[in-house]
Amino acid sequence: MVSATSLTSGFGIWDPILWVLAIIIGLVIAWILWSSGFSTYKKGTEQARPYLSGNAEPPKGEVHIRAGNLYWGFTEGLKGYYQRIVPLHTGIMTDYLLWMFWVAGILLIIVMVV
């Protein structure tokens, strides 16, 4: 069904209003489920402490997984790619300009030949 809010691509239709309605219904269902649970949480008691298999809780600063530790598997998996692409970002100004000249040169050949 195409409504006034539908975005048509010529191949498909996107209606964000339906999506928003679906989100709202989902949130209402979630809220109903949540509110039907037992309210036994007591802040500041033993309940609020994380359970770490019986081990003592480390200092707060140590339990947070920092940005540098995220997605190491991704970068490790693509090590071959990153080993080639990162060194290209030299930070050297003359390299920046060299890339511009390379692109202009290659473009010139393409445009003149094709």
Place this chain on the structure above:
Amino acid sequence: MIPGYITTNAPALLIAVPLLGAFLSPLIGKISRDARALWVLAVMTLTALIGYFVAFLVYTEGTLLYVFGATNATLAVPPDSGGIPIRIIFTLDAMSALMVTIAVTVGFAVILYSLTSDARRSGLEAYYTIFLLMIGAILGMVSTGDLFNFFVFLEISSLASAGLVAYKVEKGRAVEAGLKYLLVSTIGGIFFLFAIGILYGQYNALNMAMLADMIQWTPLDKLALVLVVAALAAKCGAVPMHFWTPDAYSMAPSAVTAMLVVASQASLYGLFRICFTLYGITLNYVTIGWVIIILGILSMIIGVTMAIPQKDIKRLMAYHAVSQTGYMLLGVGVGLAVLGDQALLNSYGMTAMEGGIFHIFNHAMYKGLLFLTAGAIIYQVGTSDLNRMGGLGHRMKWTMIFFIIGALAIAGIPPFNGFASKFLIYESVFAFSPLLSIIAMVVSILTLASFVKVFHSVFMGPPLPGNEQVREAPRTMLIGMTILAAIVIISGIFPEFFVQNLITPAAHALTDQAGYISAVLGGA
């Protein structure tokens, strides 16, 4: 009612107001800091109002001409000029109007934000002067119908942007970033100037409509186009000429970075304007279209993969800006690749262009918002190092909400605006080449993954030691972010309104070369 002389001269005022405001800013600053802040805000508000008015005129009445120095504002070709439009002419069609709308909207939100975010810095008299100059230059770039005029505004924009990138002189890194930006911009400017010289030497004209009417795709025209594409692709941060982007975006004050995104988009506008309006179907549109598509695909892939391992929040976002520019190049590039085939253009080419152009609008809003949230975080935490952040969601709830909105939008998650433009790009580009569309979708997934990392690193977890004193960002900064966040949501929930009223006319303006020429030259 608006006085007649204002409505008649609105295109000139669009440039004159920020320029006048810029040069008077240091003088007003002599009175007091508050007076200067009020002055800058008033100038930007007035510029925005004029910008919206000009855009309204264009969308309701069609292409708007303004001829500097003529008794009649529409007298483009003087009777005694031999048929050559010798005066400086602003030619505002729907594409220009869209860019004006973007520039004044982001400009207003950013200035409002900047009044607090940069209030504790020194040298503000220069800062606001350069900032308003930059906004005036961007508006000039997207309004002018004259190639040399475009070059002049491009240079003003480059100089002002470089000055602002280098504004935080601490430790010299910002100055280095400003110098890099300046050097790339200068070489790009020289490329552009050579291209103008080549075209002027052949056709004896600088007006884009006049040149479009005469251009023939000679070897010299090809050389001029190559120089223009290289210069403007570098200025908009397309891979492999993107290296300046993370340096400049990360070192500039965050409000400036949000505006640098718009400055880059003004260069992108110039690239599209020259390819479509100046050269049109005289160029080898399949080849040039594919060149732009390949630049777009490279930008998307290398931008997002370089973003993922970054540990500096603004450097990470800068690489995403490169990646998102790729979507715009991809969408509009597909439109260019089928420009000469009316059936394919109608089938998917126009939709691809609409997707690319809509992404320009959306990107300016959500990327501006993301840089402003990054600025708010840095303002409160005092570092841009993601490894030294954590647990800020407890104390910066509004900033976190704005970040979520911006992050979901850039990742193309419904119902935010990034999805709407990517939806148009995915579907239309799929008809052109399924592989390109799949790459675009994969890049979106990686973008989401990257912003999940930022969200976790900055906002999740327990408040870290040393961040106990962190508070929510000041109110004016939040208002600036609210404006952009509201647009991200509204344009995501009502995309068809934006597409029908702003984007489709802009796409048609780009492809309607004959309309542009006749608007300027008329029956001359």
